[in-house]
Amino acid sequence: MIDWTSHPFFALLPTAFFTLAIFSFLYKDNPMFKLAEHVFAGLSAGYYFGLIYHSVIRQQVWVPLTQDGHWSVIIPGALGLLMFARFFPRIGWTTRLPLAFVIGSTAGIMFIQQLHGMVLPQVGRTVLPLDSVRNILIIAGVLTTLIYFYFSKPHAGPLGWVASAGIGFIMIAFGAHFGYTVMARVSLLIGRVQFLLVDWLGLAR
Amino acid sequence: MSEERSGQQVLRAPFWQRLQSVDRRILYSLIFASVIIPVLWPLHLPTLVTPESRAFFNAVDSLPSGSVVLFPFDFWPSTLPETEPMAIAALRHCFRKNLRVVGLSNVGMGGPSIADRLLDSIGAEFHKSYGADYVNLGYKANYSAVMLGMGSRIADIFPADHRGTRLEDIPLMRQVPNYDSVKFVLIISDNAMTDYWVALVNARYGLPMVAGVTAIMAPKMLSYMHSRQLMGLLGGMKGAAEYEQLIGRPDKASRGMDAQSLIHFLIIVFIVLGNAGYFMSRRHRTRLGQV
Numbered sequence: 001m002i003d004w005t006s007h008p009f010f011a012l013l014p015t016a017f018f019t020l021a022i023f024s025f026l027y028k029d030n031p032m033f034k035l036a037e038h039v040f041a042g043l044s045a046g047y048y049f050g051l052i053y054h055s056v057i058r059q060q061v062w063v064p065l066t067q068d069g070h071w072s073v074i075i076p077g078a079l080g081l082l083m084f085a086r087f088f089p090r091i092g093w094t095t096r097l098p099l100a101f102v103i104g105s106t107a108g109i110m111f112i113q114q115l116h117g118m119v120l121p122q123v124g125r126t127v128l129p130l131d132s133v134r135n136i137l138i139i140a141g142v143l144t145t146l147i148y149f150y151f152s153k154p155h156a157g158p159l160g161w162v163a164s165a166g167i168g169f170i171m172i173a174f175g176a177h178f179g180y181t182v183m184a185r186v187s188l189l190i191g192r193v194q195f196l197l198v199d200w201l202g203l204a205r
Numbered sequence: 206m207s208e209e210r211s212g213q214q215v216l217r218a219p220f221w222q223r224l225q226s227v228d229r230r231i232l233y234s235l236i237f238a239s240v241i242i243p244v245l246w247p248l249h250l251p252t253l254v255t256p257e258s259r260a261f262f263n264a265v266d267s268l269p270s271g272s273v274v275l276f277p278f279d280f281w282p283s284t285l286p287e288t289e290p291m292a293i294a295a296l297r298h299c300f301r302k303n304l305r306v307v308g309l310s311n312v313g314m315g316g317p318s319i320a321d322r323l324l325d326s327i328g329a330e331f332h333k334s335y336g337a338d339y340v341n342l343g344y345k346a347n348y349s350a351v352m353l354g355m356g357s358r359i360a361d362i363f364p365a366d367h368r369g370t371r372l373e374d375i376p377l378m379r380q381v382p383n384y385d386s387v388k389f390v391l392i393i394s395d396n397a398m399t400d401y402w403v404a405l406v407n408a409r410y411g412l413p414m415v416a417g418v419t420a421i422m423a424p425k426m427l428s429y430m431h432s433r434q435l436m437g438l439l440g441g442m443k444g445a446a447e448y449e450q451l452i453g454r455p456d457k458a459s460r461g462m463d464a465q466s467l468i469h470f471l472i473i474v475f476i477v478l479g480n481a482g483y484f485m486s487r488r489h490r491t492r493l494g495q496v
Contacts, residue, residue, distance in 0.1 A: 051317070
């Protein structure tokens with residue numbers, strides 16, 4: 001007896017169907033596209049629920065509490081539960097407690113992260129000797145772009161010229177980003193076409 | 206009658222003007238054709254290796270055998286055509302060098318499952334065994350807590366791996382209590398996680414790292430290369446194709462580069478013709494005194 005499910009054409013049929021259903025939007029909006037869209041939204045929600053249940057609620061709260069006797073997880077567990085207090089008007093205000101914790105700790109972490117991980121290393125590597133065209137371009141690009149974003153004086157006269165040079169650098173950066181974006185989007189199309197022609201239909205190797 | 210006349214006017218519109226109002230479905234068809242043709246009949250166009258990709262390869266290649274590599278699979282299924290070839294090539298390189306891989310994901314939606322699939326399939330190619338040569342820690346919510354917490358004790362963040370096995374029962378993880386035992390971080394990402402790995406883990410723990418990112422992210426990531434916070438960088442499908450070339454195993458990304466080159470050529474032609482059409486029409490209108 002033939003095992004239809006092991007044949008690539010049938011095994012990949014649902015994937016191919018949803019790919020074509022999504023692509024059909026290129027012609028115009030239609031029920032197949034809507035179906036694919038709704039199935040995707042529903043599956044994503046279900047997948048997330050299962051993942052969070054197993055990887056967070058079960059592994060990090062339930063098992064440490066019931067099997068390892070780590071009573072300290074009651075505190076973050078209780079704070080997590082308070083997030084749902086907003087559904088009960090009388091105790092809704094308690095939601096602010098976990099939110100305050102999250103906002104406070106995130107702000108602290110992000111401040112250090114931005115300063116030590118981004119600003120200081122990037123500024124440090126902009127202090128360069130003016131001994132090559134590359135270095136001169138980097139320094140000129142940084143300075144003129146910064147001046148473009150200096151709005152306390154009208155961009156007229158020499159300041160205006162420098163700011164214009166800044167716009168030039170920004171435009172080049174936008175162009176590079178746009179070029180890379182095109183490459184990224186095209187890659188996604190290539191990936192889907194490779195799937196349909198090679199993996200699903202087996203038209204090429 | 207007037208509709209007929211306006212229809213005739215459209216038909217009589219100069220060639221340059223018509224270039225600016227080509228039906229999008231014609232453009233889509235041309236784009237599809239330039240993908241389908243090279244996928245079915247490869248052109249084998251050359252792909253040149255950039256210094257960033259070579260630096261990525263050299264960084265992994267210089268690691269001593271047996272080193273532990275932290276391998277975040279921080280990408281969504283939607284970017285698989287770009288990120289999957291990078292991850293496959295990087296895993297092949299790691300396993301060929303007998304590096305031990307600790308996989309994890311900060312992307313809940315599909316990340317851990319993709320990590321499982323790729324680690325198992327590429328691990329099997331090199332006869333590597335789960336738990337001794339590689340492991341998949343899976344996903345945990347809150348990336349900053351994950352990245353910083355693993356520096357103190359990995360088991361606090363991941364009490365068990367993605368399959369539910371406790372870390373103390375996994376031979377590889379018994380030797381990797383925190384970042385002190387990790388030699389290198391190899392990030393494959395399609396989102397801001399690369400920034401966080403750089404800013405939280407490289408800045409604080411000094412762990413050397415390389416990143417394979419989607420093409421959209423590549424220009425920004427170049428600044429981390431310049432500041433030496435990243436030792437190497439793969440940008441998009443082209444970066445993946447370069448890496449496949451460097452490890453001597455051309456695969457999906459290399460096959461996709463023919464279509465990539467053809468479409469880019471087509472888009473350049475569209476842009477040139479569109480702009481030429483715009484300027485010619487403007488000149489035409491100026492001559493007629495309409496502007």
